[in-house]
Amino acid sequence: MSSQPPIILQRGAALPALPWSLRLLTRILARAEYGQLELRLPDGREMHVRGRRPGPQATLVLHRPRLIGRLLTGGDTGLLESYVDGDWESPDLTRFLLWGAANEACFGGVADGFVLWRALRTLYHWRHRNTRTGSRRNIAAHYDLGNDFYALWLDSTMTYSSALFASETDTLETAQVRKYQRLIDQLEIGAGHRVLEIGSGWGGFAIQAARQTGCQVTSVTLSAAQLEEARRRAWRAGVADRIRFELMDYRDLSGHYDRIVSIEMFEAVGEQYWPDYFRQVHDLLKPRGRAGIQVITIEEKRFQDYRKSADFIQRYIFPGGMLPSPERFFDQAEDAGLELVDVKTFGKDYARTLACWDGAVHRQSHALAELGYDARFQRLWHAYLCYCEAGFTTGRIDVMQAILARD
Missing domain, CATH: 3.40.50.150 (Vaccinia Virus protein VP39)
Known part of the structure; x- marks a missing residue:
């Protein structure tokens, strides 16, 4: 864990210098209006997302930055696939998901993923119809x-x-x-x-x-x-x-x-x-x-x-x-x-x-x-x-x- 004080992320606040994938992730997370999120980066730095309104408090421990790509392409399914593959974890996964649900509207459709990805999932579902x-x-x-x-x-x-x-x-x-x-x-x-x-x-x-x-x-x-x-x-x-x-x-x-x-x-x-x-x-x-x-x-x-x-x-x-x-x-x-x-x-x-x-x-x-x-x-x-x-x-x-x- 970093000895430096955590960086505070809020909508409109200046973002720290980060690789593009982490910068994109923090930009999305900073839109949150509800509750608080403690984000721990792979290099040990901590960031705190503070919403302006009460809501769930959660923690996201990031191991691999590829989480952001999987989130953007696969939406909430990509997010959970990334969790299963060990890209990130949380000491209380349900609480993190509740934090995400509370702020879903703030994230501008990120949870939906790409149209092509949704189409492929639709095809998968059709192939498993209940004949x-x-x-x-x-x-x-x-x-x-x-x-x-x-x-x-x-x-x-x-x-x-x-x-x-x-x-x-x-x-x-x-x-x-x-x-x-x-x-x-x-x-x-x-x-x-x-x-x-x-x-x-x-x-x-x-x-x-x-x-x-x-x-x-x-x-x-x-x-x-x-x-x-x-x-x-x-x-x-x-x-x-x-x-x-x-x-x-x-x-x-x-x-x-x-x-x-x-x-x-x-x-x-x-x-x-x-x-x-x-x-x-x-x-x-x-x-x-x-x-x-x-x-x-x-x-x-x-x-x-x-x-x-x-x-x-x-x-x-x-x-x-x-x-x-x-x-x-x-x-x-x-x-x-x-x-x-x-x-x-x-x-x-x-x-x-x-x-x-x-x-x-x-x-x-x-x-x-x-x-x-x-x-x-x-x-x-x-x-x-x-x-x-x-x-x-x-x-x-x-x-x-x-x-x-x-x-």
């Missing part, structure tokens, strides 16, 4: 990383979706069970019901519903790894006779069910197939049946820009993924003949869930390395979890449970 073959490939890319991998940092219910917290003292497991319980209660699932779950996960909801209510559950997934573990967990829980897990695309389902549950699977459907999904939910429900769908959403005002190009999550974490805005979700459901009965949003709970997961991943760093997940992969996963946590904290994305009814 039947594409869906199987996209799901395998994420969920078949290995049950051992997820078991290291998920809670004991093996739940990979937002928890629902009631107090500061709730454990993650308690909050996950509460999330399932709310769906069971809102849908009034009973012993005589046939329940369909679209997207099994590792069986958490199906096991809780069958054990608690005595209902019969059919649960479908496209992940072979999840299927194997879900069946094993149902057998251990003593409810294997009440749950049928199947490797099947939701589009191939038939029959009629009293209740349908789908927890954070809709994000993998793809915009092109949203009408098919809702028609299938409608047709599979018995008259006066109900469906409970938990889904991540994006603000309507951001949806048009979001849908034009694959972001960091779509590029590296969930190929083929697509978030709806609440308005588009409700419109599609209504078009299929489904009536909205109840909705609950709890995005701040997802931010807390992600923070719990990120902490667990960090604590299991050595064990992950022993499984073959190297430092670069772990930086990718850290970036993914922090990026999402920042999104839910700011409200740019949210999560909701929507209860839909068929006449």
Whole structure:
């Protein structure tokens, strides 16, 4: 660390003599109006960006100046790619991303990247659309990383979706069970019901519903790894006779069910197939049946820009993924003949869930390395979890449970 006092960067202030790439970076950062940023340069010098308005306080430790080129060409995706490659770091990545989000408008579209780069990301996203073959490939890319991998940092219910917290003292497991319980209660699932779950996960909801209510559950997934573990967990829980897990695309389902549950699977459907999904939910429900769908959403005002190009999550974490805005979700459901009965949003709970997961991943760093997940992969996963946590904290994305009814 330099013994010299830090250089103060503010809009309109004179900039120090620096190489062109660092000069460009500091010129952009100096536009910030909110919060404070401590910037540490590769040569040890420190600069402090001081906004005129209150906001997050964060730190950026720069290792390689090529960050600026990747930011300008790739926008926020380029920024995170640069982080994964070790060009920079931050002692609190979520806080840095929150600082960036607070000042996004000040940076004049830098987060968007070059038009050509956005076009290439759009082409990548199109190639990963969710046809039947594409869906199987996209799901395998994420969920078949290995049950051992997820078991290291998920809670004991093996739940990979937002928890629902009631107090500061709730454990993650308690909050996950509460999330399932709310769906069971809102849908009034009973012993005589046939329940369909679209997207099994590792069986958490199906096991809780069958054990608690005595209902019969059919649960479908496209992940072979999840299927194997879900069946094993149902057998251990003593409810294997009440749950049928199947490797099947939701589009191939038939029959009629009293209740349908789908927890954070809709994000993998793809915009092109949203009408098919809702028609299938409608047709599979018995008259006066109900469906409970938990889904991540994006603000309507951001949806048009979001849908034009694959972001960091779509590029590296969930190929083929697509978030709806609440308005588009409700419109599609209504078009299929489904009536909205109840909705609950709890995005701040997802931010807390992600923070719990990120902490667990960090604590299991050595064990992950022993499984073959190297430092670069772990930086990718850290970036993914922090990026999402920042999104839910700011409200740019949210999560909701929507209860839909068929006449």
